[in-house]
Amino acid sequence: MKKPRKPDIDTVGDHIAWSYANLARADAALQDESASYQRIHHIIRSKLFSGLKKGTMAMRSLYDDERIKMTAPKACCYCGSEDKLSVDHLIPRIRGGADDSDNLILACRACNSSKQGRDMLEWMKKKEAFPSILLLRRYLKLVARYCDDNDLLSIALSDALQRDLPFDLSLLPHVFPPLAELSLWVCPPDAHPLKPQVASRPPT
Ligand SMILES: [Zn+2]
Numbered sequence: 001m002k003k004p005r006k007p008d009i010d011t012v013g014d015h016i017a018w019s020y021a022n023l024a025r026a027d028a029a030l031q032d033e034s035a036s037y038q039r040i041h042h043i044i045r046s047k048l049f050s051g052l053k054k055g056t057m058a059m060r061s062l063y064d065d066e067r068i069k070m071t072a073p074k075a076c077c078y079c080g081s082e083d084k085l086s087v088d089h090l091i092p093r094i095r096g097g098a099d100d101s102d103n104l105i106l107a108c109r110a111c112n113s114s115k116q117g118r119d120m121l122e123w124m125k126k127k128e129a130f131p132s133i134l135l136l137r138r139y140l141k142l143v144a145r146y147c148d149d150n151d152l153l154s155i156a157l158s159d160a161l162q163r164d165l166p167f168d169l170s171l172l173p174h175v176f177p178p179l180a181e182l183s184l185w186v187c188p189p190d191a192h193p194l195k196p197q198v199a200s201r202p203p204t
């Protein structure tokens with residue numbers, strides 16, 4: 001079968017949009033409980049990407065993510081553990097992450113001490129893990145907001161990669177693990193329409 005063509009990625013905005021569009025495709029397939037990507041999921045991805053590029057569509061606000069966070073049971077956003085929880089900065093404070101509630105999540109002691117001041121994607125890559133869809137969505141929105149606030153969205157990706165940013169743009173995923181290895185959320189609330197999922201690789 002012909003593989004869908006990867007679009008041209010020139011700017012920081014394109015790079016984030018393609019990652020976000022791939023995330024939306026995975027989200028849609030998981031919500032549909034589909035074992036593989038269907039045509040509709042590819043269409044969601046391409047429409048969202050071109051809409052974000054043209055400015056006719058926008059990433060949804062962090063409001064939904066906040067709502068989920070407030071109604072979710074108390075558990076670590078990385079592994080689902082309920083043990084010794086504390087607040088973690090998704091984009092580390094030491095690297096310029098804000099103290100806003102958007103940037104704050106719950107993490108267990110094991111994840112917190114393992115991650116420390118590292119970027120979430122950098123830390124997960126080292127552990128050969130992949131974040132849940134909802135956690136990554138929040139992260140991408142924070143990255144997009146930072147880039148927007150700092151006029152980075154329209155600059156060339158190659159230039160931005162040379163800069164010292166609070167996150168590593170090169171780690172934003174364009175290719176996702178197979179659907180069977182992805183989870184929407186480590187521990188969704190009962191009231192939430194998502195199926196309960198356990199992180200595929202709990203930290204040791
Ligand atoms: Zn944890």
